[in-house]
Amino acid sequence: MAEILIKLADYIHPDPVKDRRGVHKRGDIVAKRPDGWSTNPHWAQSQMCYAKSGKFILVKCPEITEEEIQTWTDSWKDDFGYTIVSHNAAQGLYMIRVFEQNTGAAGQNNLTQAKVEAFLTKWGCTELTFTTNSCQFTFSLWNAVRSVSFWEYPLVGLEFAFTLISYNSTTGVGRILVAFPVTFKVEDVIRRIGIKGGTLIDATATTVIFEIERSDLLTRFRADIKEAAEQTYLRHRYQVSAADVDAIVAAGGILTLTKVQVLAKLKDKMA
Amino acid sequence: MATTVTHIVDPDGGAGHDYDSLSLWEAGEQGDLTGVRDEIAVAKCQCTGGTADGDFGFAGWDTSPSQYIKVWTDPAESYRHAGEYNATKFRIIGTNIDLVSVSQNSLNLKFDGIQFVSTMSGSWSPKAGIKFTAVNSCAVDISNCLLLSDADSSGDYYYGISLQGSSGSVGIIKIQNCVIAVTVAGDSASAAVGVKAFGSSSASSIYLYNCTLKHLTTGVETADSDAVYMRNCGLSNVDVKSSGNALAADQTNSETTPTWLSGTLYHLDSTDTTWQDQGTDLSVITGIIESKDIDGQVRSAPWDIGADEYVAGGFTEGVDGIGPLLAGAASRFAMLNRDLGGDF
Numbered sequence: 001m002a003e004i005l006i007k008l009a010d011y012i013h014p015d016p017v018k019d020r021r022g023v024h025k026r027g028d029i030v031a032k033r034p035d036g037w038s039t040n041p042h043w044a045q046s047q048m049c050y051a052k053s054g055k056f057i058l059v060k061c062p063e064i065t066e067e068e069i070q071t072w073t074d075s076w077k078d079d080f081g082y083t084i085v086s087h088n089a090a091q092g093l094y095m096i097r098v099f100e101q102n103t104g105a106a107g108q109n110n111l112t113q114a115k116v117e118a119f120l121t122k123w124g125c126t127e128l129t130f131t132t133n134s135c136q137f138t139f140s141l142w143n144a145v146r147s148v149s150f151w152e153y154p155l156v157g158l159e160f161a162f163t164l165i166s167y168n169s170t171t172g173v174g175r176i177l178v179a180f181p182v183t184f185k186v187e188d189v190i191r192r193i194g195i196k197g198g199t200l201i202d203a204t205a206t207t208v209i210f211e212i213e214r215s216d217l218l219t220r221f222r223a224d225i226k227e228a229a230e231q232t233y234l235r236h237r238y239q240v241s242a243a244d245v246d247a248i249v250a251a252g253g254i255l256t257l258t259k260v261q262v263l264a265k266l267k268d269k270m271a
Numbered sequence: 272m273a274t275t276v277t278h279i280v281d282p283d284g285g286a287g288h289d290y291d292s293l294s295l296w297e298a299g300e301q302g303d304l305t306g307v308r309d310e311i312a313v314a315k316c317q318c319t320g321g322t323a324d325g326d327f328g329f330a331g332w333d334t335s336p337s338q339y340i341k342v343w344t345d346p347a348e349s350y351r352h353a354g355e356y357n358a359t360k361f362r363i364i365g366t367n368i369d370l371v372s373v374s375q376n377s378l379n380l381k382f383d384g385i386q387f388v389s390t391m392s393g394s395w396s397p398k399a400g401i402k403f404t405a406v407n408s409c410a411v412d413i414s415n416c417l418l419l420s421d422a423d424s425s426g427d428y429y430y431g432i433s434l435q436g437s438s439g440s441v442g443i444i445k446i447q448n449c450v451i452a453v454t455v456a457g458d459s460a461s462a463a464v465g466v467k468a469f470g471s472s473s474a475s476s477i478y479l480y481n482c483t484l485k486h487l488t489t490g491v492e493t494a495d496s497d498a499v500y501m502r503n504c505g506l507s508n509v510d511v512k513s514s515g516n517a518l519a520a521d522q523t524n525s526e527t528t529p530t531w532l533s534g535t536l537y538h539l540d541s542t543d544t545t546w547q548d549q550g551t552d553l554s555v556i557t558g559i560i561e562s563k564d565i566d567g568q569v570r571s572a573p574w575d576i577g578a579d580e581y582v583a584g585g586f587t588e589g590v591d592g593i594g595p596l597l598a599g600a601a602s603r604f605a606m607l608n609r610d611l612g613g614d615f
Contacts, residue, residue, distance in 0.1 A: 005295070011302045013331050022331025022375055023301065030298040042284050042291060055299040152469060153515060154494050188511045191488050195395075195428065195461050220395075227396060228435075232374065235330065 001035035002066045004059040021232045027245050028236035032069040035062055057248045063259035076237035076270055078230035089169045092141035099134040104270050109233040119229040122149040123221055141214050145176055150196050172214035179207045196220045240265045273338045277313040285319030294327035303333035314342045318350045318361040326365045328372035339379035346567050351384040354565040354579055355535055362386035367394045369402040376407040386417045393426030399433035406434050406442030406475050414560045418451045422460035434468040442475040445558050448565040448578045450537045452485035464489045468497040478558030479504055483537050483577040489514050503550035505577030523551045525576045539581040547581045550574035
C-alpha cells in the first residue's frame, strides 16, 4: 500500500564524479509515500503542483508496502567484506583480505588502492598488496593501538609513548601503558580508549594503563573503515527505464500498477 | 543578481506547501544554481501540524558564494524554536543516523533556525547532526540552530557537527548562536562532541561564535591543520573544552555553568553574572554572521557569552516543549516518544 515517486527532470553535473555519486537521475526512485498520499494536498493540489512541475512522476501500487520500497530509494554504496587469511596469535598479527561486495556486474565499483590505502595505513596496516577488487594486508594489534586512527590524532606517533606491559596470546588481551603530553586531558585519553573497545586499568594525569581484547579491536577497526572509507558509488541504485518513464508521462504522470508489473519495471543498476 | 526562489517545506503538507520533506525538496531542486538558473535556492520550513522531518543530504549541486542554498525557518512565522527544544516547531529527527549529510565539496550552504534532534541507541557508530564528508571549498553558515542528542549510554557516539576534509581542504564553516547539547545530565555517552574536525591535512577555518555547548564530553576536537576560532562560547558541563590542535582563537569563552532562567535549559537568568555581559562585541570580527542572539534579540554591548543574550522578559515561550527536558529522562523519553510515533 504505497506510492513511488520517480525523478523526471534530468540534470548532468559537469564533474563526472559528483554527477555519478550525487545527482538524482531521470527514472531514479527517489521517495516512497503511503497509499493515498497523492490524493491529499500533495500532488495536483499542492502549490508547486508536483504533477505539473515536471520534476516527478508517480506510480501507485496498493499491493506493495512502504517497507518493500525502502531499499529501492537507497544509494549504491560500498560494502566491504573481510577474510582473515592467516594469523599469528603469539605475535598478534593477522593477514586480512578486504574486498568490495557491491562491485556491479562489470566490476565498475571494484575496490581500488585509492579507496582504502590511506585508511588502512592510518590503522598501522603494513604489507599492502592489491589485486583486482581486493587488498591483502597485515594487521598488527600492536601497531593498531598506536595508530593515528585508534587515537584519532595525527601527532600520536610524535607525542604519545607506548609500552606493552603484557599480551596473552590465548585470551588475546593486551595491557598497554600510554604516556601523553599535559596538553591532553586524561578524561579525553580515557574516552578515546573506550571508543575503541579498551578498558581502563589505571590512570594518572599523564599516563593511562588500559587493556584491550583483540576481537574488540578488530571489530572497531572494521567499523571505522566502514564509516570512513566506504563511499556512495551511485546516488540511486534502482530506477525505471526511459521507456517506462515516457509511458508514465504519457499517462498523465501518474499510473497504477500491480506488484508484478512494478517488479518487472524495476532496474537494479548493480545487476 | 541571483533570483531567490523559495519553496515551502512542510512535513504536514499544509495549505500552500511545495514539498513535504527536505529530502524531496533536495531531489526536486538539485541542480546548477550558477548557470542559467542564477538562483538562491531557499527551503522555508514550516510545521503546520507538529510532524517532524527526517534525514536528508546534499550531493551533486553546483553553487557559488552568491548563488547558494538556504534552509531555514522564518522568524516572522510561528515554526521556529525560541532557543529551547520545542516539539511543535520545525525539526529534523533521526535515530542512529546522520541527520544531514553533505558529501560534496564546493557547496555554499546556510542553515538558520533549525532543530536537529539525534536519538541514539548505543550503536558504537558515530552519528552527527550535520556531517560534512568533503568540506573543500565549502562555505557554510549555521546559525540559530539547536543540535541536540539524547546520547547518554555506552556506545552512544554523537557529533553535533562533523567536518571531514581531504588534503588541502580550505572550507570555511561559520557556526553562530547555536546550542549543541546532550539533553540529559548523565554524561555517560562514549562520546558527545560539539564540533569534530578531522581529515587528511585539511586546513579549513571553523568559526564558533556565541554558541552554548552543554553536557558534552568534548567541546571541539580537531586534527590536522584545521583552525578553530572560538569566541564568546559558553560551555556547561563539558568535560574537555578543546582537544587536538590548540584553538586558533580562544577569546572570552567560559567553562563555568551560568544561572539558567527557571524553566529553560539554554536561557540566562537575570541574576547570572558568569555569562551575562562577559563576552566581546564581535560585530566587526571576521566570521560573524549576525549581531542578534538565537531567538532574534539584538545583542547589546557588552555581549553575553553563549547563544542567548539576556533581555528582560525576552523569553516568552511556553513550557510545553521544554518542560519534559527539565524533568528528567522519563519525561524526556515521553516527549521524544511523541515525535517518534509512540514506540520509542
